[in-house]
Structures are given as C-alpha cells and as structure tokens.
Amino acid sequence: DAGVTQSPTHLIKTRGQQVTLRCSPKSGHDTVSWYQQALGQGPQFIFQYYEEEERQRGNFPDRFSGHQFPNYSSELNVNALLLGDSALYLCASSLLGQRGNTEAFFGQGTRLTVV
C-alpha cells in the first residue's frame, strides 16, 4: 500500500502564475481533503472532495479550486499566485461513511514557494 502520494514534492512559481498540485489517495479511500500549512503554523483546511464534488470548504478565496477524478485522485489549483501562498500543501484521504471515526491519512506534502 503506497499510502497517500503527492506530486510534485517541491515547486517554485512566480507571483501571478497558476499552479496545479496532485494527490492520489490511499487505496480504498474515497475522500480527499486539502490543507495549507504556512511556515510555523498548523494546517488549515482548504476543501474536501467526495464523489467528485466539493463537499466542504474552508475560508479560502476562489483562487483556490479543486477537482476529484473518478479514480478518487484529486488536484488543487491555485490561480494568480501571491507570495502569501507559499506553504506546504497537504493532502489527506479518508473513507466516508464511518461518521467521523475514520482517521485521515496524510501525504508528505508539496512545498510551494512563490517568488
């Protein structure tokens, strides 16, 4: 079991550019959540995808969008990058239907640096 895999591991982008980050969930999982972890802070929930739909969303602007594919993998897109978007982006997968009892498994993250 490969667990949750994210790509790329590191990325450098210029202000104003767009970026796409990718996540493959743990085998058997059907839900993907994305978190932003700024340096020295705890992760903040961006959104969650289930059945290819955005199920929940945190307090992030519309520049942050996502997608889930039929194989449950997911993409996070960020448009018009700002310096403040520099962070570690974490993907977590889980299995919906166990009403909060299923733990979320996290990937190692993508380190995005905006210059």
Next chain:
Amino acid sequence: AQSVTQLGSHVSVSEGALVLLRCNYSSSVPPYLFWYVQYPNQGLQLLLKYTSAATLVKGINGFEAEFKKSETSFHLTKPSAHMSDAAEYFCAVSDRDSSYKLIFGSGTRLLVRP
C-alpha cells in the same frame, strides 16, 4: 465554531523525562480529538484519537492522552522522552457533522535534550 489552543509553541525536556503537551479545545458538540506528529519535511502521522469511547486514549510510540470534558482539555503525555520524539505535535478537533474536516492548533515543537 470549533477551535484548538496549544499552550507553548516550544517544549524542551531531557531524555527520559516526562513529556506533557497541552491542548484545550472549544466545541459546541461532542468533539472528536486527535494528536498528530510531524517530523521535518514530512506529512502528519496520527498518534492517537478520542472518539467518545474511553477517556484515556493510548497511542503509538508510548504516547497517551486524557479527555477531560470539565476542563475542555486533551493533553498529550509520555512517561519517558526519547531523542526520536523530537518533532512538531499538533492537536486537532473535528465534529461529527463535518467528518474529516480537521481544525488544528498552531503546534508545539518538542525538543529533547540528551
């Protein structure tokens, strides 16, 4: 709204000493509570979770946490620190209706002195 407060951004202990990392939560519904550990340049690994069963929860690597509703606390402890325990620790809360949306504290960095 739910929130988590971790007291102490840095905690330093000697190897073999007791580890105590503090977490207080706020929740309008019975919470699900979690402790995660993050090693440098890595993702988060679940240490333990409270899901309304036993109030004393045992996790991996010798860690445990006690849910105290009256104190709205979920402190993490380990009787004897190892050098390998040096890492960042995050407390998180989730509510039953928002399964899998985790709200994290700001983290506590544990330093272990030889």
